Amino acid sequence: MLQLSFEFAGHSPTTSDLGASKRPEDDLDRAYARASDWSRALARRLGQRIRLVITDNRSTMLSAQPKRGRLEVRLHHMFLTAEEDILEAVGEYLDGSQQATVIIDSFIEEHRTRYVALGRPQSALRTAGRHHDLSEIVDSLAERHFGGVVDVKVAWGKRVQPKPHQRSLQLGTYLPDEQLIRIHPVLDQPWVPSFFVEAVVFHEMLHHDMPAVVRNGRNHYHTKAFKRRERTFEYHSAAQEWEKENLWRLLRGQ
Numbered sequence: 001m002l003q004l005s006f007e008f009a010g011h012s013p014t015t016s017d018l019g020a021s022k023r024p025e026d027d028l029d030r031a032y033a034r035a036s037d038w039s040r041a042l043a044r045r046l047g048q049r050i051r052l053v054i055t056d057n058r059s060t061m062l063s064a065q066p067k068r069g070r071l072e073v074r075l076h077h078m079f080l081t082a083e084e085d086i087l088e089a090v091g092e093y094l095d096g097s098q099q100a101t102v103i104i105d106s107f108i109e110e111h112r113t114r115y116v117a118l119g120r121p122q123s124a125l126r127t128a129g130r131h132h133d134l135s136e137i138v139d140s141l142a143e144r145h146f147g148g149v150v151d152v153k154v155a156w157g158k159r160v161q162p163k164p165h166q167r168s169l170q171l172g173t174y175l176p177d178e179q180l181i182r183i184h185p186v187l188d189q190p191w192v193p194s195f196f197v198e199a200v201v202f203h204e205m206l207h208h209d210m211p212a213v214v215r216n217g218r219n220h221y222h223t224k225a226f227k228r229r230e231r232t233f234e235y236h237s238a239a240q241e242w243e244k245e246n247l248w249r250l251l252r253g254q
Helices: 024-046 077-081 084-094 099-115 134-145 194-209 224-230 236-252
Strands: 004-009 050-055 062-067 070-076 153-156 172-175 180-183 213-215 218-220
Touching: 024 050, 024 070, 024 077, 024 084, 050 077, 062 084, 070 077, 070 084, 077 084, 077 099, 084 099, 134 153, 134 180, 134 194, 172 194, 180 194, 194 224, 194 236
Parallel strands: 004 050, 050 070, 153 180
Antiparallel strands: 062 070, 172 180, 213 218
16 A cells, blocks of 8 residues: 655645635635645656655745655645646655756746745845855855856844853855755854865865755755866865864864
8 A cells, every 4th residue: 555644844724825715724724735635646647756845935936855764845835836737846846856856946936926925035144254255155166166157045044052061163054945054153253264264165065056956855966066066266275274183172162
């Protein structure tokens, strides 16, 4: 028997999602029923275990990857309003058909304005620190290593106090759904050299430019190709040496 499950991630369906209704709970029931139908239909078509996740992502409307012995399919909630031909196109796409991409892209563009929440404007993100300006760093790296403009946002993250005996620190993260790079604010200090901040930002820009490679159901981020490109950064070796010598100081936050 095919096993399946589904969930809503970060979104509670409303009347605007599925049409007007007198009672909000009716909309929620209809949304769950619709998601269940999609999950069962995809499992039957693909002949494998399915986990369907309904999201409200702003950039990734449809994605799929093997995870824990089943295929995890992530769909934006706009698909709950779709007709059967769109469901068929999603099934064909997951089955390897590139022709279905045209149908899906057309559906997404038609419904994007109504269903996709507006992202936080770039102007609301804190890019200029006291000592390092992330926006200037991204622009410079884009010119030097990416052939011009890179469509990615960048911001300083929130300061988090390191835990006692902590031996590592995540200095940068890339959020693909938001196409956003966040940099740890501990780097915004006068004694942290600009080339090291550049190295951290460059690493995250590569993640934006080089999505994970899926092998045997696992995501591989730091592939040989990734590491080869990372070594093209002018101060790659110097940044590695600086981190070895100063990580203890970054962990202390001073």
